[in-house]
Amino acid sequence: MIYVDSLNEGIVIDHIRAGAGFDIFFQLGLDKIDSVVLLMRNVPSEKMGRKDLIKVESNFELNLDILGLIDPNVTINIIQDGKIMKKFKLELPAAVSGILKCKNPRCISHREEIADSMFYLYDEQKRYYKCEYCDSVTWL
């Protein structure tokens, strides 16, 4: 296709649900890194109809928790020397911090300055998490 295919070194996040690419782009902080980053939206896909796709030309530390939470169906390809070295599907993280906010208005996490409260996976199917403080169920 275009320049993207010649990626020599880096990460390809594939099979992103169409429309979620933008969200992932910012959640991963890709707007803040110096490397070449490419976000493709509405790419035609046999399986999905349309999909989003992100390519990052560097081996930066990927936050798989964030990715898994936003869209657990994405595929990660690690590219080295122009070849796919590793390809894997994501799972929902068992515990996450820094992404979710507790939906319970009476939770202490809204009263105090708590930056990184933990949430534990509660219902995999519904992608529900439980707040470590008040046990309320929350989701992204």
Place this chain on the structure above:
Amino acid sequence: MAVGSFAGSIADSHMAVRNYIVPTDLSLDDLRSIFALTDEIIKDCQKFQDVCKSKVMASLFFEPSTRTKFSFDAAMYRLGGNVIGFADPNTTSQAKGESLADTTRIISGYADLITVRSPYEGAAKHMSMYSSVPIINAGDGGHEHPTQTLTDLMAIRHYKQTLDGHVIGICGDLKFGRTIHSLISALSRYPNNKFVFISPPELQLPDYVAHNIDQSMILRQTDSLINEIGNVDILYMSRVQKERFVSEAEYLRLRDYYILNAEKMKRAKKDMVVMHPLPRLNEISAEVDSDERAIYFEQARYGMYVRMALIMNLLDLG
């Protein structure tokens, strides 16, 4: 480096600190020894009058609850300890905007133990992350009130000898009743207990509570108290909480949905016991009070004794 070693000693002591924030913070072994100790205390309370001599408990009630506060404070005084606290939460540094983390750091430097009641859910857990001394959750909003559960278990153990093998009827507001959720999860840790959940359709037990226990323990969910009262060994009544309702009419209708009276008690087993976390409204008529199967006033008394045992246990004085 005095400062350094002081900080070090706080960090070290933190390693061993045990808290009671949610019921599962105590293992079945812990519970066994706390209940055994409670037995001893009930037998001879005087014997324990100096156990906490020179110990200080900070009693932080950021929301008023006279009943619970008195129970904790009396427990500490009967162990020979001292209690610090405040009469009016509006005058505290919390009210002046200090973070709960900072308040906790400061107070855990003064006290050997902190009991906390807060309208915010998860407050006790948050404090435990900054405290160098044990934290006891005396109620955090609608989340947990584990010493009420401890009280309930102690009363059941006393009147029914064991904590297993009972048919437990739980009646009233099963949807919002916090003490009920904790009690169900606590009793489900003991073998061969069976539950009958009795509530109006609007106030049924939430799925997240029902799903957390072994499904074979649930005998029935029903709205009929009269049909079930003869089947249960323990009947745990609860009140409908007004603050959960928007409509006054709906509240009044559900408040008086169940009224346990002498007539209904005739159908109950001879050795059945009636419990209630108190205060009660109309759900138990005064005429039931004189029935020897009504143990709800006794039940409250166990609260102080079991809190004495809990304090001793968390301070390793058991």
